Amino acid sequence: MRKTCIIVEDLPVAAAYTLNCCKKSGLLEVLQQFSNVEEALPYLNDNQVDLLFLDVEMPGANGFDLLDQLSHRPQVILTTSKEEYAYSAFEYHVLDFLKKPFTYKRFQEAVGKLERTSNSPSLSAKTGLEDSLFVKTDGKMVRLHHGDILYIESMGDYVKFVTAEKKYISHTTLKSLEDKVNKDMFLKVHRSFIINLSKIETIRENDLFIRGNEIPIGKTHRADVRKRLGLP
Amino acid sequence: MQPFINHNPFIFNKNIDGEFLFSLYENDFRYMEEIFSLSLDQVQKGITPVGEALRKGETNLAGSLIHKLKPSFGFVGMTHAEQLCAEFERACSEDIIFATDPEKIDPFLHALREAEQALKEELEKMKRYNLENNA
Secondary structure: OOEEEEEEOOOHHHHHHHHHHHHHHOOEEEEEEEOOHHHHHHHHHHOOOOEEEEEOOOOOOOHHHHHHHOOOOOEEEEEEOOOOHHHHHHHOOOOEEEEOOOOHHHHHHHHHHHHHHHOOHHHHHHHOOOOEEEEEEOOEEEEEEHHHEEEEEEEOOEEEEEEOOOEEEEOOOHHHHOOOOOOOOEEEEEOOEEEEHHHOOEEOOOEEEEOOEEEEOOHHHHHHHHHHOOOO | OOOOOOOOOOOOOOOOOHHHHHHHHOOOHHHHHHHHHHHHHHHHHHHHHHHHHHHOOOHHHHHHHHHHHHHHHHOOOOHHHHHHHHHHHHHHHHOHHHHOOHHHHHHHHHHHHHHHHHHHHHHHHHHHHHHHOOO
16 A cells, blocks of 8 residues: 655755656655645645655745644655755654655665554554663663663673763673664664764764764774765 | 667766766656756756845855755756855855855856756757657
């Protein structure tokens, strides 16, 4: 069954291109297209859609203004030609970020994430703990919310979980954590580091900064980091 | 299935990245004609306001206008024009002196006009190609 979507984009060529990608995929039914936030907002608040393709810079209010005003949010794929918005994209927990002009293959990767998130609702419904993990530290089990974790660092046979308030040392391995953390929120950027993507403040070729902490980006992880952040 | 062999290939203008266009559209020249037409329309409408805003020193406005013009070049494989737009867009917010310097503005606008002309010619060529190949 096809998922429903709408396109909010003021540039006609970009809107036409996105529409064509949606039709070509066979997975999406485009219900409406809008060229500004003012027209899109009431439609989205009155209608249920699965996915929103959202441009950022438009006349009047911008894409982030729209997200702030939605009463209920569909999954969102941001489309923009400015890679600086990639960071805000993760702050808003969007599904993906497509830098225009994006290839059809890149489009398919983004839409594929919609399929994966909609195929795993049962896990969220069952446990209610999908947004956290338990770590054994100082003789007790501590629950850490994913959103509080800045990054995770390997220290030999131990792992350090760094939050804004505190650091937690646990006798475990980074490898075992890779399957436990939310893959949409976290990314391994180095053999010794897994980071929370939404906490990135600045990024350079070989490293990035989270709360003033310099974290290296391993050579073998660079391509993956750039891909996840939608960087060229 | 035999691989498709195009015996009448479309040769793109040297200012256009044909390989990149293939990654966007494969060999769908009918669809590409639609995209080129939409992009040309945007470019033709967009360059004059950009020039006016830059010459008046309205860099915020100019930056927004260039931001919209930039992908129009990108979607037609004009990566050089797209890159020039990206540089000027950045200058409008980070290097006002550069963005308001007539010695930088004039060559930038000249390059955009040249790209516009090349895009117009390419679209005409594509229309003829599609007619000849019944695409």
